[in-house]
Amino acid sequence: MFGMRITRRGLWIACLIVPPVLVLALFTVYPIVTALGYAFFDWNGAAQGDFVFLQNFRDVLFREPFATWTRNAFLHNIVVFAVLMVVQNGIGFLIAYALWRNLPGARFHRVAVFLPVVLSTIIVGFVWKLFFNPLFGLVNQTLRAIGLDMLAQPWLGQSSTALGALILVNAWHWIGFPSLIYLAGMQRIPGEIMDAARMDRDSELSILRRIVWPLIAPSATIVFILTFIGSFNWFELPYIMAGVDGSPYGSTDVLGLYFYRTAFGNQSAGTQDFGHGSALAVITFLFIAVVAGFWTVHLRKREIEL
Amino acid sequence: MTAVDASRNAAARERSGLGVFTQDALLQIFLIANTFIMLFPILVMVLNGFKTNAEIFSSPFALPNFQNLSNFEAIATGTSFVRYLFNSVLVTGLSIGFILILGTMAAYAIARYAFRGSGLLLLFFIAGLTVPLKLAIIPLFILMRDLGLLDTQFSLICVYTAMGLPSTVFIMTGFIRTLPRDLEDAARMDGASEFKIMRSVILPLARPAMVIAAIQNLVPIWNDFFFPLVFIQTESLKTLPQGLTTFMGEYNTNWGVLFAGLTLAAAPITLVYIVLSRQFINGMTSGAVK
Numbered sequence: 001m002f003g004m005r006i007t008r009r010g011l012w013i014a015c016l017i018v019p020p021v022l023v024l025a026l027f028t029v030y031p032i033v034t035a036l037g038y039a040f041f042d043w044n045g046a047a048q049g050d051f052v053f054l055q056n057f058r059d060v061l062f063r064e065p066f067a068t069w070t071r072n073a074f075l076h077n078i079v080v081f082a083v084l085m086v087v088q089n090g091i092g093f094l095i096a097y098a099l100w101r102n103l104p105g106a107r108f109h110r111v112a113v114f115l116p117v118v119l120s121t122i123i124v125g126f127v128w129k130l131f132f133n134p135l136f137g138l139v140n141q142t143l144r145a146i147g148l149d150m151l152a153q154p155w156l157g158q159s160s161t162a163l164g165a166l167i168l169v170n171a172w173h174w175i176g177f178p179s180l181i182y183l184a185g186m187q188r189i190p191g192e193i194m195d196a197a198r199m200d201r202d203s204e205l206s207i208l209r210r211i212v213w214p215l216i217a218p219s220a221t222i223v224f225i226l227t228f229i230g231s232f233n234w235f236e237l238p239y240i241m242a243g244v245d246g247s248p249y250g251s252t253d254v255l256g257l258y259f260y261r262t263a264f265g266n267q268s269a270g271t272q273d274f275g276h277g278s279a280l281a282v283i284t285f286l287f288i289a290v291v292a293g294f295w296t297v298h299l300r301k302r303e304i305e306l
Numbered sequence: 307m308t309a310v311d312a313s314r315n316a317a318a319r320e321r322s323g324l325g326v327f328t329q330d331a332l333l334q335i336f337l338i339a340n341t342f343i344m345l346f347p348i349l350v351m352v353l354n355g356f357k358t359n360a361e362i363f364s365s366p367f368a369l370p371n372f373q374n375l376s377n378f379e380a381i382a383t384g385t386s387f388v389r390y391l392f393n394s395v396l397v398t399g400l401s402i403g404f405i406l407i408l409g410t411m412a413a414y415a416i417a418r419y420a421f422r423g424s425g426l427l428l429l430f431f432i433a434g435l436t437v438p439l440k441l442a443i444i445p446l447f448i449l450m451r452d453l454g455l456l457d458t459q460f461s462l463i464c465v466y467t468a469m470g471l472p473s474t475v476f477i478m479t480g481f482i483r484t485l486p487r488d489l490e491d492a493a494r495m496d497g498a499s500e501f502k503i504m505r506s507v508i509l510p511l512a513r514p515a516m517v518i519a520a521i522q523n524l525v526p527i528w529n530d531f532f533f534p535l536v537f538i539q540t541e542s543l544k545t546l547p548q549g550l551t552t553f554m555g556e557y558n559t560n561w562g563v564l565f566a567g568l569t570l571a572a573a574p575i576t577l578v579y580i581v582l583s584r585q586f587i588n589g590m591t592s593g594a595v596k
Contacts, residue, residue, distance in 0.1 A: 009419075012500050016415035017427065020408040020471055027468035028434050031442035031449060038444060046448070095340055098333040105337070111583045112341040115348070118579045118586060120529035122547040123572050126554055127351050130564065138350055141366045172343070180591050204329060233438055236531050240551070256440075263444055264536065274444050281441040288438065 035285070039278035046272045056279035066276065072250055073258040080167055080254065081231035088171040089223055092178030097208065099179070100186045110183075114176035121173065125240030128169045132156045132241075159251035162242060166252055170237055174230075178223045185219030186212060214302070221299040225292055232288050235260065255284050348572070355566035362561050377566035385556070387570065389542055390549030397459050397545055398528045401466035402520050408467065409474030409519060410512065414504055416475070417482035418490075428479060434472035439465065443536055450537060461537045462545070466530070470523040477522070481515035482508060521582070521589035528575055546571055 039056050042049035060066045095113055099106050116124065131138040132155040140152035155165040189212065197211045213220075235256030238246060244261050246253025263277025354362050355377055356370035381387045412431065416424050439446070446465065447456075455461040485508065493503050534548040544552065550571055557563045579586050 009500070010421075013415050013419050013421055016411040020412040020475070021427070021430070023404075023408060023464070023468050024431065024434055024471050026449075027446070027464050028437055028439060028442075031439070031445035032437055034445040034448075035442045038448075046451075091340075094336065098337045101330065101333055103330055103334050103337065105334075109337045109341050110587070111580070112344050114583070114587055114590075115576065115579065116344060117590070118525050118529075118575050119572055120531065120547045120575075122529070122531050122550050123568050126550065126564070127347060127568055130561065131347065131350075136363045136366075136561070138347070138366060145367070172347070176344075177591070180587055184591055229438065233440060235440065259441075274448075278444050281444065285438065285441045 035278060036282055038274060039282045041275060043273060043275035043278075046274055049275075052275075056275045057283065060276055060279050060283065069250075069253070069258055070280070073246075073253045073255045076163060076246075076252065076254045077232050077234065079163065080170075080234055081228060083164075083167045084171060084227050084231055085224070087167070088175050089178045089227060091171070092175050092223070093182050095175065095179040096182030096186060097212075099183050110180070113179050116173050117176040119173070121236040122240055124169065124173045125237050128165075128172075129156065129241045132165055156241060157248060159248055162248060163252045166238055166241055169241065170234075173237075178227075181219045181223055182216060185216030189215050217299070217303040221296065221303065224299060225296055228292055228295065229288055232284060255280070259284065351565050351572070352569050354562065355569040357562050357565075359559075359561050362565075377562040378570070380557075380560075380563050381553075381567050381570060385553050385567070386541065386544075386549060387553065387567065390544055390546045391574070393459065393544060393549075394528060394546040397462050397466070398524065401463050401470065401527050402523055404463065404467040405470035405474050405523055406516055406520060409471050410478055410509070410516065412471070412475045413478030413482055414508060417479045418508070428475070431472050431475040434468075435476065439469055440532055443532070447536055456537060457539050457543065459538070459543055462530075462533055465533050465537075466523075466527045470519075470527070473522055474519040477519050478512065478515050482512055485511050517585065518589045521585055525575070525586075525590060 038048075040051060040053055042052045042055070060070050099110055099113075134140060134152070134154040134157060139155065143149065143152045153161065155161045193211065193215070194207075197207050233256060234254050238252050238254055238257055239260070242248075242252040242257075244257055246257050259277060259280045262273050262280055265271045265273075350366070353370050354366075356372055356374050357377075358374075361368070361370065412427070415421075416428050450456045450461045450464075453461075455464070489507050489511075490503055493507050498506075529547060530545075531547040531551075534545050538544055538548060541552070550567065553567055554564060557567070
């Protein structure tokens with residue numbers, strides 16, 4: 001492209017390429033690059049101040065009260081990730097396997113399991129917030145209807161159950177996604193391999209463990225990495241169901257809420273703090289990028305070319 | 307799923323330890339239970355939209371009187387729901403339009419013309435796939451402020467277009483590369499301009515890939531809440547997910563109206579999904595699978 005004679009053809013190609021490149025450069029590359037720069041400055045609300053180098057990073061990681069908030073939110077993200085890996089991806093795998101057997105009604109089940117995935121998190125969050133209402137919500141009404149009154153409790157109102165309830169709602173919302181990615185992986189396994197496996201091995205369980213699971217490793221890589229990124233970007237569902245402070249008592253606070261609150265303020269403290277907010281965003285971004293990068297390389301190694 | 311699969315299942319039937327019939331029965335029960343858990347909450351949401359508060363609290367599982375549309379009337383007359391819906395259609399439609407136009411332009415250039423740097427250019431777009439743009443919200447906010455776009459729907463359209471371009475360029479480039487060059491060469495022989503070749507030869511053939519790209523972008527853009535939350539303040543400019551939060555706050559004691567509003571908000575994308583479920587599932591999982 002450089003030093004090229006300006007030709008009609010060159011102009012035509014430039015006309016095709018320049019607009020999309022400009023849009024991506026302006027609204028993706030530029031913000032990502034400047035995000036790092038902003039974190040090195042002191043901010044008076046949304047107005048840029050002096051260059052303070054690593055002060056914002058030191059504050060959010062080591063200075064109180066930031067340090068406690070950061071640790072608290074980060075630990076909750078880890079819990080979210082761990083539980084989703086087991087519940088959402090584990091049950092998702094079972095659903096995929098059941099769908100793969102092509103039992104009667106499989107197509108209907110497949111459409112049903114993916115339906116919540118297309119709904120907005122805002123709708124899902126509000127609906128389940130109403131369902132979790134201690135007195136009139138569907139969850140406790142169902143428990144009372146089947147005689148399990150003692151299990152009825154204020155799910156979102158107490159620290160011990162709030163985060164767990166949110167994670168379960170997330171699993172309900174997204175489980176169709178791992179299910180259908182695993183299913184697509186299973187459908188690509190050549191039939192001959194499965195036939196040969198069934199000749200040799202006795203139980204379906206060992207076939208699943210030794211044949212199917214290794215062969216759908218590429219699907220698992222994608223599901224695991226997306227679960228990881230999603231868990232550490234978690235924002236909308238806790239925002240709707242628990243509020244921007246991660247109530248009750250910060251028991252549902254996660255990095256996404258904490259970052260948003262720091263950068264743009266909440267109702268009680270309506271102040272913007274772009275310096276510490278940027279530092280949090282950069283730390284979260286680097287953490288996600290580094291872990292996801294190394295983990296992808298590690299997961300790719302166990303994938304088998306078919 | 308084909309005859310091969312069926313015979314494979316038959317082979318399994320003979321060999322398995324547990325007895326394949328039992329296995330199938332257990333898996334079928336599991337699937338039915340799961341589908342029930344997926345659909346029951348949605349069903350209750352819809353049914354509650356036809357009930358009064360008293361009915362929801364006293365008989366949560368009963369069928370409502372479907373002639374009672376007062377909750378839906380309250381939404382149509384008492385809220386800005388129609389306005390939010392219109393805004394969402396406008397923002398999503400324009401964003402997807404821009405994504406398809408700009409994405410196809412870049413993909414066409416990369417796939418069809420040999421020029422220096424084309425490989426690098428494709429990498430530039432693909433790298434955009436990995437960027438979590440939410441974490442760049444502070445610079446985006448300042449950028450929109452400086453461009454004078456804060457509190458306009460155009461700010462959303464810009465961000466959504468940038469978000470959708472990488473996957474679209476990726477899909478379209480791959481697809482256009484598979485199209486045969488004969489037609490194009492023939493048109494060129496006939497003296498057609500490059501623009502004419504793109505518009506009347508390649509674009510009609512690339513339509514299936516454009517549908518996949520459009521669906522892949524439709525769901526995240528239609529459902530997005532985060533960028534409106536930061537960019538939009540004016541009530542009349544809010545999109546549907548954002549407008550819902552206003553509306554949920556206003557009617558927080560009238561559950562019938564709340565459920566009716568949630569039902570109406572969920573209806574458009576649900577109906578489109580039911581009609582086009584195959585394309586949705588392919589579109590939304592294809593980016594991840596291949």
